[in-house]
Amino acid sequence: MYYYRYKGANLVSLTPLDGFGPPIAPVTAGRLYAPVPGDAVLGRGSFRVGHPGQLLAPHGLEVLDASRLTETEADGPTRAAIAEGRLTAVNTGRPGWEELLAAAPTPGKRRVNLLAIGDVGSTLLTGLKLLGGDVISSIGICDLSDQITARWEFEMGQVALPWDYDALPEVKIVSPEHIFDCDVFVFVASKGIPPVGSQVKDVRMAQFEANASIVKHYAKMAREARFRGLWCAVSDPVDPLAKTAYLESNRDESGTWDSKGLRPEQIQGFGxxxxxxxxxxxxxxxxxxxxxxxxxxxxxxxxxxxxxxxxxxxxxxxxxxxxxxxxxxxxxxxxxxxxxxxxxxxxxxxxxxxxxxxxxxxxxxxxxxxxxxxxxxxxxxxxxxxxxxxxxxxxxxxxxxxxxxxxxxxxx
Missing domain, CATH: 3.90.110.10 (Lactate dehydrogenase/glycoside hydrolase, family 4, C-terminal)
Structure with missing residues (x-):
């Protein structure tokens, strides 16, 4: 294994690296980063390494199955970093990957903003309000209808434990302009849901085109806001909409890919x-x-x-x-x-x-x-x-x- 000190971070590689300075002694404590090659668009951005073989095949489905990974020789310090959850693989093919070397988890509760408070959004809001007091500081709600947000701010404001009135997260109305002033953005907007009794067989995919257009708009907003939190896709079809958010946020005004939007690991689909x-x-x-x-x-x-x-x-x-x-x-x-x-x-x-x-x-x-x-x-x-x-x-x-x-x- 080869170790380097680069931009204040400790790196490790299976092979020698050019442009990272002279090798250093093996690193036995603290965060460790493993530069891995990968496509700028379709490669993973970064992830926790759970097996040495994931350094050789970091982007494919094989990372789910230890028996399909190549058995790779790794020294004691690297194996210890893997076992202790200290090793992060970083795709050097993606521009701006060096920013991850200085990133650090921020402690404390999270600010969550929900977009659209319809049937799904209001039910989700109720669940977060009742159960999220340990990890959520506030829940912002945004909807096209001011009447709907006023209703749910009023309703949720009256949900409280007696004599412990700060135990549950506060619910507040946020404007579209401030929707990305948060740590977690939850996309629950939906358009054109087939009515009950319709003959549509794949209800989820019937919503893709309409919902994708909404996702594109907010993906561009996230890009402009330089949003660094977690984007959660809840609307159907969840998985293609998550990818839509990723792709659209990384394109400039001419549609050219520039990797200046959401990193792939910033987005997750919840379906x-x-x-x-x-x-x-x-x-x-x-x-x-x-x-x-x-x-x-x-x-x-x-x-x-x-x-x-x-x-x-x-x-x-x-x-x-x-x-x-x-x-x-x-x-x-x-x-x-x-x-x-x-x-x-x-x-x-x-x-x-x-x-x-x-x-x-x-x-x-x-x-x-x-x-x-x-x-x-x-x-x-x-x-x-x-x-x-x-x-x-x-x-x-x-x-x-x-x-x-x-x-x-x-x-x-």
Missing amino acids: LGVMNARAAYYAKRDERFSSFLSEGRSFGPHGTGLFIANSVEHYDEALSQELTHLTVTANLKMRELGFKPYVAPALSSGALSLLLTLRGEWHCGSVFLDGIYMGVKNRFTPAGIETELLPHIPDALFGHIRDAAQHLKEIL
Whole structure:
């Protein structure tokens, strides 16, 4: 291994690096950064390293499966940094990557701003208000309708614990001009949701074109504001909208890519949480699927392309296919009952997953991987986003994960 001191940070590499000064002695404490090559657009920006092999294959789906990574020789200090969560891989192909060397997590509670307070937004807001007092300092709400924001500021202002009136985060109205004066931006805006009873089979994708135009507008605003917080895509279709935000924020006025917008790791899609919860719903009600509750996983987008594994340890293709079908079509069953399926998504994918994210805990969400936003188990750490590294993913299951990625690439 080769170690360097560069712009106040300690670097480590599997091979000698040019332009970083003379090598130094192995670094045994503190933050460590591993420069890795990668595409400026489709490569990951940065992430927490969980296996030496991820330094050789940092951007593809293989980072999810230790058995598919090349066994790489790494010295004791580097392996210790990996085990202790101190090693961050940084894509040097992306302009401005040096800024990450000086970045440091800021302590304290977060300011969260929600865009659009409709059915999903108001339910998500209620969840964050009731459960987020430990990690959220305030919740800003913004909507096209002043009447709606006035209503919810008034309602939420009257939700409080007796004699402990500061325990829950304050809710305040924010204007569009100040929507990015926050640490976490939550995109819940939506346009053209097919009504209950319509013949639209893929409700989520029917919303893509309309919602993408709204995302583009706010992506440009985030760029202009030099937003450095977390952008959360909750509206459907979650995963393509997350990528839309990433791509559009990094284009100048002429449409030329310049990498001056949101970094890929600044954006996460929040749609997998409810799919995982729906799978658990069925697993609790059918003994055949019970292994999912302790051994199962969910991968892929919020909708078509999703795949539910009944178990990663005792994988069963037929059971997984059946559980996946039940999960993907659960929203249609709610529509058959005559209701829009928004409460569970707003809470499981929205409020609960967002709170797990802010607490640095494992959750289901879409992170930038293989050039798309892929839903996986992940968490935010001081060293960056960490995706779960499983010891071995069965070939059949890994094939479904690849299919999900290909499906998302065909969309955007």
